[in-house]
Amino acid sequence: MDKKCAQLWQRLSAALKPQISADSFKRWFSTVELVEAKEKSITLTVPNNIYQLWIESNYMPALQNAIVTTFGNPRSVKFCGPSPTGAQTSEDVATANEVVPPPRVDPRPAATVPGLNPRNTFESFVVGPNNEIAHAASLAVAQAPARTYNPLFVYGGVGLGKTHLMQAIGQFVWAKRKNMKVLYVSSELFINEFIDAIQHSNLVKFRKRYRQADLLLIDDIQFLGGKERSQEEFFHTFNTLFDGHKQIVLSSDRPASEIANLEHRLVSRFEWGLTAELQPPAIETRLAILRKKADTMQIKLHEDVFQFLATRIRTNV
Secondary structure, rough: OOOHHHHHHHHHHHHHHHHHHHHHHHHHHHHHHHEEEOEEEEEEEEHHHHHHHHHHOOOHHHHHHHHHHHOOOOOEEEOOOOOOOOOOHHHHOOOOOOOOOOOOOOOOOOOOOOOOOOOOOOOOOOOOOOOEEEEEEEEEEEHHOOOOOOEEEEEEEOOOOOHHHHHHHHHHHHHHHOOOOOEEEEHOOOOOOOHHHHHOHHHHHHHHHHOOOOOOEEEEEHOOOHHHHHHHHHHHHHHHHHHOOOEEEEEEEOOOOOOOOOHHHHHHEEEEEEEEEEEOOOOHHHHHHHHHHHHHOOOOOOOHHHHHHHHHHOOOO
């Protein structure tokens, strides 16, 4: 970033900061740089496309206000990747700078991860405006576990793809990183195994199973709410994994802050990394999902049937 652009970005940042929280600015704009300012547009560098998607989805009105304050007129915003000479941290960059569709991943032939459906891969996931941030974040985590977003917390209603993305992460890591221990469970299974370990005086084995994982994926974490002893156990499990630079991925039907009877210290930890929402798909995405499923199942349907189903089914496609 040259001196003039640096000065302009400093002024633009000063105009932007009063409009958003300090935490939001630090998380999403501290690594952004202004590299070009033209009469009708500006160009910002971002660490990866997740930043671009998030800024476009959540901060464009505030950013445009800051642009008008700085330049005196509105300008379009363009995004690009970081410059090769730019100062970046390994956590910001990692391999998530190039979030591209992964190659087909075949599971290790000798064994499988219990609970993972081999059909739930990144390749079979249909990306749309409703889920592109969650998809990009999940792929970034799979490509660089514990180096990008840790924990990754994805939430949304039933049938929107949370489990698919979690299992896609597990499949990808399992196939690509043969030395990593992948553990995928539901929060209900975690709770039941914890209770069983207490009853049979087997906590050492239980803790070894969870705390020695390199990638821990827990589905439907909202069911941990109200379970005080299970929350206590998971709190220490989370800390052990996080401090050991192990990747944690959680899913829920609501944001962590809205999970009833969930301890504040857990809510805080769940929000340390990136929270990504999956929203109901638009009709175009629903059509794409239906066509993908029909192709996978080798079922031929008339276009009118696809249109009919897409207009009737709004979630859990």
